[in-house]
Amino acid sequence: MEFTLKTFIFYGFALMTVASALLVVTVRNIVHAAFSLMVTLFGVAGLYVFLQADFLAATQVIVYVGGILVLILFGVMMTSGRLEMRIHIERGQLLLGGAVALALFMLLLTVIANTPAWKNRIDDGTALPPTTEKIGELILNGPFLLPFEVVSVLLLVALIGAALISRKEVRD
Amino acid sequence: MSDFRAMFSGFPDFNISEGFFPNINLQEKLNWAEEFIQNILIPRLPEGVAAHFPVELGTMLVMFACAGIFVAVVPLLPLVLVLAERKVAARFQNRTGPMRVGPWGTLQTLADGIKLIFKEDFIPPQGDKLLFLLAPYVIFACSFAVFAAIPFSQNILVSDFNIGIFYIMAISSVIVMGVIMAGWSSNSKWSLLGSLRSAAQIVSYEIPLGLSILTVVMLVESLSMTEIVASQSNGVFSWLIFRTPFTFIAFFIFFISAIAEVNRTPFDLPEAESEIVAGFHTEYSGMRFALFFIAEYANMFAVSAIAVTLFLGGWEGALPGFDILGGMPGFVIKTLGLVFLMMWLRWTLPRLRVDQLMNLCWKYFIPIAFFNILGTGIWGLIFPEDTLVSIIISCAIIYSGLIAAYAIAGRVMAQKPAPQPSSI
Numbered sequence: 001m002e003f004t005l006k007t008f009i010f011y012g013f014a015l016m017t018v019a020s021a022l023l024v025v026t027v028r029n030i031v032h033a034a035f036s037l038m039v040t041l042f043g044v045a046g047l048y049v050f051l052q053a054d055f056l057a058a059t060q061v062i063v064y065v066g067g068i069l070v071l072i073l074f075g076v077m078m079t080s081g082r083l084e085m086r087i088h089i090e091r092g093q094l095l096l097g098g099a100v101a102l103a104l105f106m107l108l109l110t111v112i113a114n115t116p117a118w119k120n121r122i123d124d125g126t127a128l129p130p131t132t133e134k135i136g137e138l139i140l141n142g143p144f145l146l147p148f149e150v151v152s153v154l155l156l157v158a159l160i161g162a163a164l165i166s167r168k169e170v171r172d
Numbered sequence: 173m174s175d176f177r178a179m180f181s182g183f184p185d186f187n188i189s190e191g192f193f194p195n196i197n198l199q200e201k202l203n204w205a206e207e208f209i210q211n212i213l214i215p216r217l218p219e220g221v222a223a224h225f226p227v228e229l230g231t232m233l234v235m236f237a238c239a240g241i242f243v244a245v246v247p248l249l250p251l252v253l254v255l256a257e258r259k260v261a262a263r264f265q266n267r268t269g270p271m272r273v274g275p276w277g278t279l280q281t282l283a284d285g286i287k288l289i290f291k292e293d294f295i296p297p298q299g300d301k302l303l304f305l306l307a308p309y310v311i312f313a314c315s316f317a318v319f320a321a322i323p324f325s326q327n328i329l330v331s332d333f334n335i336g337i338f339y340i341m342a343i344s345s346v347i348v349m350g351v352i353m354a355g356w357s358s359n360s361k362w363s364l365l366g367s368l369r370s371a372a373q374i375v376s377y378e379i380p381l382g383l384s385i386l387t388v389v390m391l392v393e394s395l396s397m398t399e400i401v402a403s404q405s406n407g408v409f410s411w412l413i414f415r416t417p418f419t420f421i422a423f424f425i426f427f428i429s430a431i432a433e434v435n436r437t438p439f440d441l442p443e444a445e446s447e448i449v450a451g452f453h454t455e456y457s458g459m460r461f462a463l464f465f466i467a468e469y470a471n472m473f474a475v476s477a478i479a480v481t482l483f484l485g486g487w488e489g490a491l492p493g494f495d496i497l498g499g500m501p502g503f504v505i506k507t508l509g510l511v512f513l514m515m516w517l518r519w520t521l522p523r524l525r526v527d528q529l530m531n532l533c534w535k536y537f538i539p540i541a542f543f544n545i546l547g548t549g550i551w552g553l554i555f556p557e558d559t560l561v562s563i564i565i566s567c568a569i570i571y572s573g574l575i576a577a578y579a580i581a582g583r584v585m586a587q588k589p590a591p592q593p594s595s596i
Contacts (some may be wrong), residue, residue, distance in 0.1 A: 008232075031356060035303065038349055058342040066345025066378070070371055073352050077368065090365050130334040132395055 010050055017043030025097070034073050041065050055132045246319060250469035254281045257469075257515050264519040291458035292450045296359050299455070303357035308456070308463040310350030315342045315467040323397050325487040325500035336397035337385055340478060341378075344433070347471075348374045350440070351452050354464075358455035366451025368444030369526070370435060376533045377432040377439075383541035384422035384429070387404075387410050387548045388482045391419065401486030409536075409563050411485040417569040423483040425537050425544070427510070430475035432533070434468065437518040441526060476510035477503070548588040 020039035027033050041064045048057035139148045255270070255278065262269030270277030295304055317401050321336045333339050348371050355367020389395055391405045406567060413423045432439035435451075443451035453464045480486060482505050489498025497505060524532070554560035 018349050029300075031300070031303070033308075035349075035353065038346075054333070055338070058338045061342040062338075062345050065349060066342065067375070070348055070352065070375055073349075073356075074371065077352075077356060077364070132335060132338075163315070 010047075013043050013046035013050070013079065016040075017047065030076055031073070034069060037072075038065055038069055053131055055130075055135055104129070173475045182227040246316060246470060247466050249473050250466045251281050251285070253469045253473065253511065254284075254465070256512075257518075260512065260515045260554055261434050261519050264516075285462065288462040289459055293458045293460060294455070296455050299359035300357035303353050304455075305460075307354035307357060308349050308467075309428060309459045310353060311347055311467045312463045314343050314346045314350065315470045315474065318478075319470075321397055322477050322481065323401055323476065323486060324477075324503055332396065335395045337389065337400070337478075337482070338395050341382060341385070344471075344474075345374075347467075354456070355452035358452075360455050362448040362450070362454045363452050365448050366442045366454065368584075369448075370452055371443060373435070373439065373529065374433055376530065377537075380533060380541045381429040381433060383538070383545060384426040385482065387419055387422040387541075387544050389558050390545070390548050390552065391415060395485075397481055400476035401481060401488060404485040405488045405492070407492040408485070408490045409567065410558065411483065411488075413483040414563065414567055414570065415558060416548060416551045416566050417573060418551060419483065420542040420566075420570045420573075421540060422544050423479070425541055427479055427513075428481070429533075429537065430479060431514060431517065432529075436472070436514055438521040438524050439529060440523060441529060472511055472514060473507065476507045476514070479510055480506045534568075 013167060017040055020043065021035040023036040024033045024040060045057040045060040048054075048060060086161065138144050258280070259269045259277075261267075270280035273279045273283045295301055318340050321333050321340050323332070340494045351367050351370045351374070355363040355365075355370070358364070388400065392400050394400065394403075408414070410421050413421065419471060441447075443453075448454070456464060480503060485497075487503040488497055489502060490496045496502070519548075
């Protein structure tokens with residue numbers, strides 16, 4: 001296999017993703033786990049770029065790193081003590097978690113192996129067209145219009161629910 | 173080796189001379205570096221060396237060198253801006269500002285920088301050392317990665333991303349992670365309070381910011397920064413700020429939210445000196461503090477540059493056919509104008525309270541921004557193409573709206589202010 005710059009960067013991203021994902025589950029300090037999750041999400045965004053999914057890569061960063069991870073950290077910092085945020089891992093949890101992870105891994109491998117579009121894809125160096133326009137067409141002018149609207153209504157309901165729960169008059 | 177290759181046959185084939193980052197136009201730059209090595213460097217080398225010259229590695233080194241130049245040049249901006257800020261502040265307060273180092277104090281920032289390098293690099297012993305050391309780099313790297321997508325002129329841009337403005341939003345949303353990192357790892361109340369305030373503020377103001385960017389994207393029908401600039405190439409009235417009345421409102425929402433995003437007065441609650449010392453970077457000293465400082469001023473320049481690109485024509489000139497306010501100089505002048513506006517606001521307005529800050533965002537900016545999106549959509553249906561008529565109508569609406577706003581503001585200010593509730 002030709003070892004080129006692209007290979008180098010790809011394996012860099014892959015290593016980054018896997019190593020930091022391992023850190024997320026092994027590290028004892030919950031805040032450290034959250035920050036290594038940031039590196040994992042970045043690595044996954046990098047892999048999306050290699051799969052020619054530019055829009056998805058940016059969405060990954062903006063939604064997961066800029067939104068969800070910030071909320072996780074907010075929750076951790078506001079609820080527990082300062083530097084003593086340690087997690088206990090018992091052996092039973094470890095086994096169960098390992099089994100679930102292994103099952104998920106096997107499932108994903110099967111899916112990857114049986115996806116014809118990936119198997120038959122020959123990279124002749126031509127770049128695929130940008131994905132943004134296609135995604136927009138599919139969501140707003142195509143088969144995914146209904147799911148998109150259903151999801152947006154669901155999110156709206158969640159938003160109103162959150163506002164309702166956090167209101168003072170209701171809580172008192 | 174062939175088995176190994178077959179194993180990965182499903183993956184894209186990594187060959188540099190073919191497609192590198194597919195949708196991101198980095199390839200031209202890479203090809204440029206590779207051509208430089210192939211055509212210029214190798215013929216000049218002795219034959220024995222040339223035969224084994226690692227072109228791949230060389231290309232990468234050229235890339236790193238370019239990035240290095242970039243990272244070395246951009247901090248010069250803060251060097252100028254910090255001095256400018258102090259001079260502007262002095263002018264506003266009827267002082268002279270720094271006058272001792274160099275003529276009119278022009279070398280003051282350089283002296284301060286040298287001083288900061290030689291200062292003690294203090295790490296709080298009770299804090300989280302690893303995260304404390306990493307945090308400045310996260311903020312610094314994200315602030316600088318934003319510059320990669322900003323077109324300074326037709327040819328001076330690092331990369332013409334297809335998802336340009338979206339990339340900028342994504343990268344700048346990571347800065348808040350660095351802020352939380354710094355605040356938490358310092359093990360100090362001031363730092364933690366500052367970082368929580370900053371995170372709440374940045375996450376809130378990202379929404380009106382993104383929504384007002386969306387109005388522009390709706391009109392241009394592209395996320396690419398170069399295409400956004402290209403759509404404003406017919407002089408000052410084709411700039412997106414004047415294109416519809418809604419983008420005119422969107423510009424102000426964008427700019428005010430951007431000031432909140434970079435934590436400057438009147439939105440500087442995360443670093444409010446009178447309450448929480450210096451916010452999330454209270455415990456930092458020496459060069460690490462300088463990194464925060466450089467990142468802050470680089471951010472200031474970056475958001476102004478984005479505002480210019482999105483609303484004020486980017487590097488396109490003010491008159492079609494004439495090179496007034498065009499090209500790189502025009503772009504920089506426009507951007508520095510907005511930076512000056514930020515400084516002006518900083519030394520004019522007092523700081524907001526927390527409840528005022530959140531009210532402004534959630535009760536005013538977000539509804540107005542949504543109204544803008546609706547309005548832009550309707551405008552796009554009525555005027556699918558930009559014609560003289562649409563621009564005249566738009567400018568007439570903006571003009572009458574400004575006059576109405578002036579009249580209403582005058583009437584409101586003449587009234588006695590209602591007593592403020594002291595909830596916080």
